[in-house]
Structures are given as C-alpha cells and as structure tokens.
Amino acid sequence: MIDLYTWSTPNGRKISIMLEECDLKYNVKPINITKDEQFDKEFLKLSPNNKIPAIYDHDTNISMMESGAILIYLSEKTKMFMPKSREETCIRDEWLMFQMASLGPMLGQVHHFIKFNKGKAPYAEERYYYEALRLYGVLDKRLALSRHIASEDYGIADIASWPWISRFEWQNIDLNKFPNVLRWYKEIASRDTVIRGYDVPSLGVEIPIP
Numbered sequence: 001m002i003d004l005y006t007w008s009t010p011n012g013r014k015i016s017i018m019l020e021e022c023d024l025k026y027n028v029k030p031i032n033i034t035k036d037e038q039f040d041k042e043f044l045k046l047s048p049n050n051k052i053p054a055i056y057d058h059d060t061n062i063s064m065m066e067s068g069a070i071l072i073y074l075s076e077k078t079k080m081f082m083p084k085s086r087e088e089t090c091i092r093d094e095w096l097m098f099q100m101a102s103l104g105p106m107l108g109q110v111h112h113f114i115k116f117n118k119g120k121a122p123y124a125e126e127r128y129y130y131e132a133l134r135l136y137g138v139l140d141k142r143l144a145l146s147r148h149i150a151s152e153d154y155g156i157a158d159i160a161s162w163p164w165i166s167r168f169e170w171q172n173i174d175l176n177k178f179p180n181v182l183r184w185y186k187e188i189a190s191r192d193t194v195i196r197g198y199d200v201p202s203l204g205v206e207i208p209i210p
C-alpha cells in the first residue's frame with residue numbers, strides 16, 4: 001500500500017496516473033497547497049522541499065519526493081513501462097529530464113505570470129509564452145518521429161509530460177497548431193487509467209479536450 005500526498009496539479013497527477021496505470025493500491029492524502037499545507041512540519045519529513053507530490057510506500061518503508069524520481073521508483077517496483085535496452089533507458093531518461101527541467105518549470109512560469117498575474121510583468125509574460133511555444137514545437141517534432149515521447153510504447157516520459165499539456169488552456173496554447181502533440185494528447189486522454197488518475201484528489205474535474 002502506498003500513501004500519495006498530492007493536490008490537483010500537473011505534478012500531482014503524474015503520480016496518481018502512474019499508480020492507476022500500475023494498478024497499485026494507494027491512499028490519497030490531500031495536501032492543499034492553496035492553504036499552505038505543504039509547509040506542515042509532518043509533511044516536510046517526507047518532502048523536505050515542501051512540494052507535492054510525495055509518497056510513502058508501506059511495503060518498503062521508503063518515502064520519496066520529486067515526481068520524476070517517484071515515476072522511476074514505481075516503474076522499477078512494478079516492472080511496468082521498463083525500457084528494453086540500455087539505449088531505451090537513455091532515451092527515456094533524457095525525455096523525462098526534459099519534462100522535469102524544461103517543460104514543467106517553464107509552463108509553470110506561464111501559469112504564474114499569464115494565468116494568475118496577468119499585466120504585472122509584461123516582460124515575463126512574453127518571455128515564458130514564447131518559451132512555451134518553443135517547447136511545444138520541440139515536443140511536436142519529437143512526436144512526429146514516434147507514437148510516444150521516448151519510444152513507440154507509452155511510458156513514464158509520457159506520464160510525466162501529459163498532465164502539463166492538459167493545462168493548454170491556461171497556457172493560451174492552440175493545440176491544433178501542434179498536430180502531433182494533439183494526436184498524442186487525445187490518445188492518452190482516452191485511457192481509463194488516465195481519466196481515473198486525473199481527478200485525484202477527487203474534485204469532480206474533467207480532462208479538457210480541444
């Protein structure tokens with residue numbers, strides 16, 4: 001059994017979707033980041049950087065923060081979505097790190113400046129919007145080469161990236177301008193596991209479909 005400390009954000013959804021994909025049993029422990037619950041002393045023991053998501057695995061007594069590391073941990077624990085060769089591992093890791101270091105942080109800035117603080121910092125709005133367009137272009141070119149991000153098969157690079165793309169409306173992105181991303185996005189959005197993992201903690205929200 002796994003305790004999942006999460007909130008309804010792209011980083012949180014990566015892990016609830018992964019747990020659904022792996023058919024693992026989990027308890028949802030909501031950490032309401034709009035009420036600063038991520039700063040609670042007890043939570044900091046699991047997540048020293050005071051961010052969701054975090055997990056505690058009762059089978060192994062292991063706790064973890066950082067969504068990319070948690071995805072690798074759950075993949076290794078269940079032997080699901082495992083690369084089949086050293087080369088596939090390298091490609092998976094490079095696209096997983098692309099999500100962790102570029103796609104997530106830059107789109108996060110778009111949410112901050114364009115969705116929640118419009119008009120306060122025009123330079124930042126322009127900078128992060130153009131960076132978002134550039135990153136969507138990178139992803140679109142990649143998805144022209146293969147059905148999924150790291151290979152033909154669906155895997156953790158997709159599970160990490162998809163919840164960020166599901167915020168395309170917040171980012172003012174027209175997915176029709178990125179046809180390969182659109183094809184990939186819709187295919188993943190139709191998976192029952194993704195539909196279940198998206199609304200965690202349960203707030204009755206639905207996946208946006210363009």
Ligand SMILES: N[C@@H](CCC(=O)N[C@@H](CS)C(=O)NCC(=O)O)C(=O)O
Pocket residue numbers: 009010011012033038050051052053065066067068100
């Ligand atoms: N690199 C971290 C980022 C986690 C993160 O930024 N989580 C956000 C929600 S999506 C959070 O907890 N924010 C609360 C805060 O910044 O105080 C990961 O991928 O797990």
